[in-house]
Amino acid sequence: MPYSLVIFDLDGTLSDSFPWFRLHVNAVAERFGFRQVKDEDVDGLRHASTREILDFLEVPRWKLPFIARHVRKLKTAHAASIPLFDGVESMLDTLAARGIRLALVSSDSEANARQKLGSRAGLFADYDCSASVFGKARKFRRVVRRARVAPGATIAIGDETRDIEAARAAGIAFGAVTWGYAAEKALRAHQPELVFTQVAHIAERLLAAPKRDR
Template sequence: MRYSLIIFDLDGTLADSFPWFLGSLNNVADAFRLRRVPEDEIEPLRRADVREILAHLGVPRWKLPFIARHMRRLKSTQLATIALFPGADQMLRTLKESGVTLTLVSSDSEENARAILGRETAELFSDYNCSAALLGKVGKFRRVIKRAGVDPKRVLAIGDEARDLEAARAAGIDFAAVTWGYTAPEKLRTLNADIVFERMGDIVPKLIQAA
């Protein structure tokens, strides 16, 4: 198998949290005096990168840590409404049984991540590096790679956003985009990811065949 370490994103990649995010977005906007997002702006924002989204919402950089903490706390009270995408748990189990080391890098807290994954699935991951800043994943990628002692050429990050790809490129590792998450599929297909997964069921066959 080509990759010995896979770094997974959580929200939009393994966990179907986008409906929760949409339901919370305008309440958070009100709490932090940001621009509300009407329904007709959601799809255009899914085609924008994170800097464009922040500018559109009027989010000053200094507020980002406070917003992130608020959303993690809010999410922790509503975890029962968020589930893994169908097939995610079996996909992870199959990769683990194939000898791949699994790690998780997420903007969410480790406590929230473990709760969403469930005890058995959470135990498949050898390392967690969570509570990443919105544009702070590259440092966390580097840390999990260093702790694993793996050649970056044998590491793959899997995520659903352009910022995940940017972080992977900065860390010198390959990136696979999934088309079922927060970013619109047509936007993801323009980013020149090393691999694009159209369905959860594509992950295991493509990676096991990538010898």
């Protein structure tokens, strides 16, 4: 068997939330007093690291928990309108059918995550949600420990450079998806173990991967 445990990110990885983010980000910026995002800023931000993005937007670090809490509340009101990417449901079905344990680590709340995942929410054996901006490494370690799977048998899959950094800190592999928030070039610069350019490739490549020691 390939990786025994796959830890997914949600926004930008399984759910197509970027259009929702663009629609609401400037209202959030006005509320919390950071720089608004112009259309011409988007490409540059997609090529930047999370810290560079925060610096560009002039977001004080102490405000991050309050901003995150507010965004989660906004998403609660709109979770049903944020779709999964095409092919996500069949990909999750395939992995689960092959006996791979699925987990979710997200900055969103568990309730919002389950609503977005819909009928596939039950495929996930573990949820560790409401992660802080730079708090995923601790959650990755916790999920691995609860699963009783070796870090070497675990891969995290996400769409941001901070997710790669968190996986490195937790001692697990990382698979980067190119259809989310960060640009492919920015992700590849962090040298993830795998890069997925299509949703269908996730199951194909994970199931074809060499066996990992448990």
